[in-house]
Amino acid sequence: MSEPLIFERSSPGRAAHAQRPAAAPQLSAIPESLRRKAAPAMPEVSELQAVRHYTRLSKRNFSIDTHFYPLGSCTMKYNPRACNTLAMLPEFLQRHPLAPMSHSQGFLACMYDLQEILKDVTGMAGVSLTPMAGAQGEFAGVAMIRAYHRARGDSARTEILVPDAAHGTNPATATMMGYTAREIPTDAEGDVDIEALRAAVGPQTAGIMLTNPSTLGVFERRIKQIAGIVHDAGGLLYYDGANLNAILGQVRPGDMGFDVIHMNLHKTFSTPHGGGGPGAGAVGVSQRLLPFMPIPIVGKDGDHFRWLDEADLPQSIGRLSTFMGNAGVLLRAYVYARMLGRDGMRRVAEYATLNANYLQARLRAQGFDLAFPGRRASHEFIVTLKRQKQQLDLTATDIAKRLLDYGFHAPTVYFPLLVPECLLIEPTETEDKATLDLFVDALVAIWAEAKRDIAYVKGAPYTMPVRRLDDVRAARQLDIRYQPAR
Amino acid sequence: MPFIPHTETDVAQMLSTIGASSFDALFDEIPPELRCGELKHVPPRLTEMEVARLMHGRAHQDRHGLSFIGAGAYEHHIPAAVWEITTRGEYYSAYTPYQAEASQGTLQLLYEYQSMMTALTGMDVSNASMYDGASALAEAVLMAERAHADGKRRVVVPRTLHPLYRKVLFALIDAQNIEIVELPADADGRTDIAALSALDAGSFTCLVIPQPNFFGVFEDVDTLTDLARSKGAMVIAVVNPVSLAVLRPPGEWGSGTSGDGIGVDIVCGDGQPLGAPLSSGGPYFGFLTARQAFVRQMPGRIVGRTVDLDGKPGFTLTLQAREQHIRRSKATSNICTNQGLLVTAATIHMSLLGAEGLARVASASLNGTAELTAMLCEIPGVERVFASPGFHEAVIRLPQPVAPVLAALASAHGVLGGFDLSADYPELGHALLICVTETKTPADLRHYRDALATVLAAAA
Numbered sequence: 001m002s003e004p005l006i007f008e009r010s011s012p013g014r015a016a017h018a019q020r021p022a023a024a025p026q027l028s029a030i031p032e033s034l035r036r037k038a039a040p041a042m043p044e045v046s047e048l049q050a051v052r053h054y055t056r057l058s059k060r061n062f063s064i065d066t067h068f069y070p071l072g073s074c075t076m077k078y079n080p081r082a083c084n085t086l087a088m089l090p091e092f093l094q095r096h097p098l099a100p101m102s103h104s105q106g107f108l109a110c111m112y113d114l115q116e117i118l119k120d121v122t123g124m125a126g127v128s129l130t131p132m133a134g135a136q137g138e139f140a141g142v143a144m145i146r147a148y149h150r151a152r153g154d155s156a157r158t159e160i161l162v163p164d165a166a167h168g169t170n171p172a173t174a175t176m177m178g179y180t181a182r183e184i185p186t187d188a189e190g191d192v193d194i195e196a197l198r199a200a201v202g203p204q205t206a207g208i209m210l211t212n213p214s215t216l217g218v219f220e221r222r223i224k225q226i227a228g229i230v231h232d233a234g235g236l237l238y239y240d241g242a243n244l245n246a247i248l249g250q251v252r253p254g255d256m257g258f259d260v261i262h263m264n265l266h267k268t269f270s271t272p273h274g275g276g277g278p279g280a281g282a283v284g285v286s287q288r289l290l291p292f293m294p295i296p297i298v299g300k301d302g303d304h305f306r307w308l309d310e311a312d313l314p315q316s317i318g319r320l321s322t323f324m325g326n327a328g329v330l331l332r333a334y335v336y337a338r339m340l341g342r343d344g345m346r347r348v349a350e351y352a353t354l355n356a357n358y359l360q361a362r363l364r365a366q367g368f369d370l371a372f373p374g375r376r377a378s379h380e381f382i383v384t385l386k387r388q389k390q391q392l393d394l395t396a397t398d399i400a401k402r403l404l405d406y407g408f409h410a411p412t413v414y415f416p417l418l419v420p421e422c423l424l425i426e427p428t429e430t431e432d433k434a435t436l437d438l439f440v441d442a443l444v445a446i447w448a449e450a451k452r453d454i455a456y457v458k459g460a461p462y463t464m465p466v467r468r469l470d471d472v473r474a475a476r477q478l479d480i481r482y483q484p485a486r
Numbered sequence: 487m488p489f490i491p492h493t494e495t496d497v498a499q500m501l502s503t504i505g506a507s508s509f510d511a512l513f514d515e516i517p518p519e520l521r522c523g524e525l526k527h528v529p530p531r532l533t534e535m536e537v538a539r540l541m542h543g544r545a546h547q548d549r550h551g552l553s554f555i556g557a558g559a560y561e562h563h564i565p566a567a568v569w570e571i572t573t574r575g576e577y578y579s580a581y582t583p584y585q586a587e588a589s590q591g592t593l594q595l596l597y598e599y600q601s602m603m604t605a606l607t608g609m610d611v612s613n614a615s616m617y618d619g620a621s622a623l624a625e626a627v628l629m630a631e632r633a634h635a636d637g638k639r640r641v642v643v644p645r646t647l648h649p650l651y652r653k654v655l656f657a658l659i660d661a662q663n664i665e666i667v668e669l670p671a672d673a674d675g676r677t678d679i680a681a682l683s684a685l686d687a688g689s690f691t692c693l694v695i696p697q698p699n700f701f702g703v704f705e706d707v708d709t710l711t712d713l714a715r716s717k718g719a720m721v722i723a724v725v726n727p728v729s730l731a732v733l734r735p736p737g738e739w740g741s742g743t744s745g746d747g748i749g750v751d752i753v754c755g756d757g758q759p760l761g762a763p764l765s766s767g768g769p770y771f772g773f774l775t776a777r778q779a780f781v782r783q784m785p786g787r788i789v790g791r792t793v794d795l796d797g798k799p800g801f802t803l804t805l806q807a808r809e810q811h812i813r814r815s816k817a818t819s820n821i822c823t824n825q826g827l828l829v830t831a832a833t834i835h836m837s838l839l840g841a842e843g844l845a846r847v848a849s850a851s852l853n854g855t856a857e858l859t860a861m862l863c864e865i866p867g868v869e870r871v872f873a874s875p876g877f878h879e880a881v882i883r884l885p886q887p888v889a890p891v892l893a894a895l896a897s898a899h900g901v902l903g904g905f906d907l908s909a910d911y912p913e914l915g916h917a918l919l920i921c922v923t924e925t926k927t928p929a930d931l932r933h934y935r936d937a938l939a940t941v942l943a944a945a946a
Binding site: 002003005006007015016019020021023024025026027029030031033034035036037039040041042043044045047050051053054055057058059060061062063064065066067069071074076077078079080082084085086088089090091092093094095096097098099100102103104105106107109110116117119120121123132133134135136138139143146167168169171172173174175176177178181218219221223224247249250251252255256266270272273274275276277278279294317318319320321322323324325326327328329331335337338339340341342343344345346347350351353354355357358360361362375376400401404409410415429430431432433459461464465466467468469470471473474475477478479480481482 | 487488489490491492496497499500501503504505506509512513514515516517520521522524525526527528529530531532533534537538540541542543544545546547548549550551553555557558559561563565567569571573574575576577578579580581582583585586587588589590591592594595597598600601602604605606608610611612614615617618619620621648650651653654656657658660661662663704707708730731732733734735756763764765766767768769770771781787788789790791792793794795796798799800801802804805809810811812813814815816817819820821822823824825826827828830833834836837838839840841842843844845846847848849850852853856875892893896897902905924
C-alpha cells in the first residue's frame, strides 16, 4: 500500500497546536513591502497525522537496524545506540557553537581526546575534525597539498594522480582544487601499475590519492615503493580513508608514508549514515602539513581547552564550515572509540577481514568468480558476474534487486568501474556467521532461479513497496516537487 | 568483545573454511614491517555504563546559561516528535537511497522536503541538502559560475553577510580563480547601494544578498536585485528559512523590469532553525533552491517522482549524471554524503509547525528582539546601532569593551549575552549582536536587562 504525500493529508485550518507558539503573528514591525503576501504551500496536519505518516514512511526503508547491508566501500556496521543517546544529552544539544570557553570545557575535552585517538590510529602528527563529510575531508587534504607546494614557491605542480579504481570523489575533488586528475592504471593483480606510475610522475605532480586497501578489496603491497616514487618526484601522498576499517589497529597510514589522510567517521567510527548523511571527514596530517590544517582545532593550555584559529595557524587552508563541522557526529564517534578501546580497534580490522574472507571462500566454493582469485580479501572483495551475464543475461543489477526480496540490501554494484558486472561485498565485523551463511544461500538461490527463469529474476523486486522504477522517465519528465492541482 | 558477535567456535569454523591458521594469516599480504604494535594513546575500553558516566560528567561541565547568542545558530523549540521519529533506526541507520526500491521512505521524505523548500523560498527546484549554510553558499557561487560561463569569475559579497560565511566562501572557492569583491555597509547597517551602483555592468558574475543580514537588518532586496540584474549579474539569496514564513520569498524579489522575470536565481542558507539543535555548530544542513533553468547545474542529490514496472508511483534519485560517482572529474561538485538525517528532522519539523506555526515563531522572535533591544537601551550608555527594522537579531553598542562585559554576564548571572562584533566589525565600536527567539519569556528579557545594568554599573 502506498503512503500519500504529507501534502495530501493536509486540510486548511488544521494544525499541531501544542507544538507552536500560542500567539498569532504580529507583523507590524516588518515594512509592508517586505512582508510575505501569500503563505507558503506547507502541509496543515495534526501531530498524530505527522507522526503516523513519518513512522509509516520509515517502514518503507531498509536500514542496518533491520537488514544486512553488505555494501562494499560503505562500512555499514552496527551503530551503537549509546553513541546517539550520549551525544544527545541536553547540555550537548543546547551548547551554542559560539558559547564562551567557560561553558565549553566538557565538549572541548571530548573533541581533544578524539583528536588524540585519531592521531594514534592513523599514525599522523595532527588531526582536524572540521570537515563535514568524506568528500570535504578530501577537499581539505588536497587543499593542504596545494598550500604546501605554494608555501615553497612551487607553482608548477598541476596534476593529481588517481588510480582508475578510485572513488568518483577523488577526481572531482582534484578538479575543485584546480588540479587536473590523471588516471593511473591497475595491473592484473589489482595493484597500482608501478611502471605507469613511474612514467606519470614528474615536476608537474602535486600528489597521488590512494585508498589502501584499494576499492578492489586488496591491500596495495608495494605501498612503500609507491610512496618513494611519488616523494622522489616532489609529490605528496593522500590517503582516502574509505577503507580504514580494514586496517584499524593493524597498519597505520602514517607508517605507510602518507602525508595526509581523511577518515570517514560515519564508516570506520560507526556514526549513522542517516539515509545520506551527516558524515564527518576528519583529516590527519604529517609533520610538514601541520601549519596548513583547517581550523578550528582544539588546543590545550595546561588544563584549559580552547579553539586554535587563524591567529594560531596563519597558514591554515581556512574554515570549511560555519562553525566546527558536524560536532554531534564527532561526539558519537568519540563514544564509539571509547567503548572500543585500544584492543577493540584492532579487533575491528580482524573480524571485518575474517568475515570478508569467509564470505569470499564460501562464494568461491559455490562457483562464483572472484575478480582477484589469487588475492587475500581485505574487509571487502569483488565477485564478477561476467560469466553469468554471458550465459544467462544475469546482471549485477538483477542480483541486487532480487536480493532485496530475500531480505538483504544489495552489495555495491558497478563499482569499481573497471571490473565488469561486479558486486563489491563488505560484510563488516558486526555481522554474525549465520547471517553471512544466509546471504550465501540467497546468492546461490538467485543464480539457480536465473537458470530456470531469467525473466522472473529480471522482474525483481516483488516484495518491496515498489517494483523497479522508471529512471528514464524520472529524468525526462522531471517531477521534483509537489504542485497542488489548481 | 564490543560489537562483535562471533563465538570461539564461529572463529574456528570460519578460519578453517578460509584455510587460514590464525587472524594474523589474514593479513599476510601486508608487508610485516608495516604492521603496528599496540596503540599507545588509545585508552583501554569502557563499558556503556562507564562511558555514560564520563559523558554525563562532561555534559554537566557545559551547563547551559540563558542564551541570547544567535549569529547563525538559533535556539528554537523543537517538537518532541521530531527527534523521536528521526532517530528511529529505519531513518538513522539507513544508507543513501541508491537502491530506490528499498529506500522509498527516505526518498518520499526527501521529495516532500524539496516541495517544502521550494514553497518557502518561492523557487522551482531544490536539492536534497548540502552540508551547512556557509558551504551551501560556496556551492551556489560555483553553480552561478557554471551557469554564467562568460569568464568574469567575480562574485560581489556584502560586508553585511555573516563573517564566517565569508571566510568559508573564500576557503572553498579560492582554488578556482574566483575573485571576491566586498561591498561596504551603509550607516543603516544595510548593503551600500551606491557602492553596488558604481560597479561596471558586466564586470561580475553574481551578487550575494543576505536577508535578514548578519546584523538582523532587512536589506533593500528589490533594489539590490534590480541593480544586479541591470548589470547582467545573477543573484544569490542567503536567507533564514524561518523568516521566510513572514518575509517576501526570494522568488519574488525585484521588480522584474530587467526582462528576466521576478525573483533571484539561486537561494541558499542554513536549515538549522528547522529542527536542528544548536549542538555546538552541527550537524546542521544547508539548503539550495533555484530557478528551473539551472537544475542541471545544481550540486548534490535530487529526488524525482516516477512510476514502477506496474505503473505505480515511486521515488528515485534523478539527474545523477551531474554527480561525482558518474561524472567524476567533470561533476558539478565533489559532494557525496550530505545531511540526510537533518533533512528528516526538518521535514517533520516543518510538517508539525506548518506555515502558520513558522510565522508564529518568526513573529515571536522578531517582536522579542525589538522588546529586548528597547529594554537594554534604557540602560545609560547603551544604544541601538542601526535605526532600520530587522528580524530576530539586533546590534547594540555598550559604553565599555564587550568581552569583559560578556564574561561577567556569563560568570555572575548565567547570561550568554550575545556575539561580540568588535573583532569582525571594529568600525562599530563596542558593538554586540543580540538575539531573541520564541524560547525567551518576558522574565528572561528582564533578567538580561537587570544583569547587564548591574555589570555595567559595577564596571563604571
